[in-house]
Amino acid sequence: ETGVTQTPRHLVMGMTNKKSLKCEQHLGHNAMYWYKQSAKKPLELMFVYNFKEQTENNSVPSRFSPECPNSSHLFLHLHTLQPEDSALYLCASSQDGEAGNTIYFGEGSWLTVV
């Protein structure tokens, strides 16, 4: 139990579907992240939210749309995805200002696009 909960754990969706990944952190942190982990590729930072404001968007395609309604919740809305978007999507949180900016990860959401 890391204090960061992701749902669903597994998702299979067609290329025309619209779905969302949800993340909730119970650590009182003020920064949240979406990472993408694909097989045989380095971990990719997608989005960063700090105090609910998006502070980083690493050239992520618009078919991925993040939403951060408050500092405890983060969503990743998915629409018209491609098969190459199949990956493990990891949510993480941290406390801005904490030494070293330690980030804590959820268990991940396995996404398969068919």
Place this chain on the structure above:
Amino acid sequence: AQSVTQLDSHVSVSEGTPVLLRCNYSSSYSPSLFWYVQHPNKGLQLLLKYTSAATLVKGINGFEAEFKKSETSFHLTKPSAHMSDAAEYFCVVSDRQKDSNYQLIWGAGTKLIIKP
């Protein structure tokens, strides 16, 4: 520019023997360093971290790492491997940028294989 190099993509040891996973980094400022572990089909778990306190850091599951500034290394060790240690391990550097934001630089990962 900051970077992290994990020198081995795979390390294979026998159960009960020592583990050494190597990590070298380059950093412009005083970095913080982390090791994360990822078991099959799981998320990333923090194993240990160095943030400018004691240079020998103890983590969970019997792992420890030593920060050596002169060698720019942060190698992960464990005296005796257990089958449950089979996983992928990531070395991470956190550097404070000029705008006071932190940037995390991830190593490519080392897969640890434990032979019975």
